[in-house]
């Protein structure tokens with residue numbers, strides 16, 4: 252809760268290698284727990300109780316009937332239009348109910364810990380934008396699932412699975428082109444020598460034809476840093492947060508980028524698409540079997556029940572996909588260590604990242620299994636340090652041989 256604004260200009264001026272700052276660690280312990288429990292409260296307590304209560308109390312049924320009476324006699328009086336209006340109003344209610352928690356977690360907490368540079372106006376604008384974007388994708392998806400469930404009673408899950416697979420595939424490929432610019436200003440990296448070094452490193456390790464290195468101007472919103480390779484073919488680009496460029500040492504930036512290269516070279520996005528693609532079908536099939544015991548695709552007011560079942564099944568498989576994700580992250584870390592061959596830079600980057608994000612270093616084992624898609628920071632640091640030891644041991648062996 253300090254007032255200092257950490258705005259070093261130019262990454263070569265940052266202290267290197269970075270060591271943990273004790274004050275920051277104390278803050279991180281408190282912040283990460285507050286953030287975590289707020290998230291759990293929102294996604295588990297709030298969402299689940301809204302779905303339960305709105306369904307069991309008959310509210311969702313009432314809402315559909317009410318929309319029907321309002322639009323009666325107009326061209327809107329059509330089953331699918333009424334259903335679409337219901338999905339939109341219902342989503343808006345869910346959003347409004349969780350708004351105080353979003354405000355606390357996304358604005359109050361972030362400002363209390365000097366992690367956000369956004370005004371309330373800008374934050375609200377982002378909230379409205381993301382709500383409407385999710386409506387644009389979710390409304391057709393939900394209506395599509397109900398339409399398929401209604402039309403093809405036995406094979407609906409197959410078609411619905413294909414629909415979801417296609418939509419999420421398109422989304423993951425175009426989101427950096429369409430969605431990212433809606434939230435951030437983007438510009439090409441001006442530092443030509445850094446650009447050349449990064450592209451050269453990418454080319455040497457199997458990420459060919461990176462067309463652009465794009466700086467995401469995230470600093471006006473957040474202190475947190477990030478990087479990613481996005482797109483394929485002609486749209487392939489390296490995305491770097493300006494916060495990464497400003498606060499990290501060039502050697503650390505290389506390690507971070509090398510980690511992202513690891514994901515790219517290992518085709519991790521494709522792997523996750525394939526796995527979620529395979530999981531979607533049994534998930535839809537089982538959810539349909541359970542759903543039709545109490546509900547029916549013929550009436551959209553059963554939507555909360557359907558969502559509850561999907562939510563339940565998703566929670567069952569989520570720890571498994573998160574475990575797989577942590578495994579892929581370790582692979583990417585190892586790739587970065589082999590590529591850059593500088594475990595000190597990697598350790599320094601991990602430490603700085605953990606301090607900037609106010610991340611918890613060593614969460615309990617169960618929390619990590621259930622909620623972490625990256626290994627706990629302490630484990631990533633240890634792995635890099637062990638790599639360093641191995642390297643020095645190998646060097647010593649070589650030296651002995653030489654003698």
Ligand SMILES: [Zn+2]
Nearest residue numbers: 510514580583
């Ligand atoms: Zn990663």
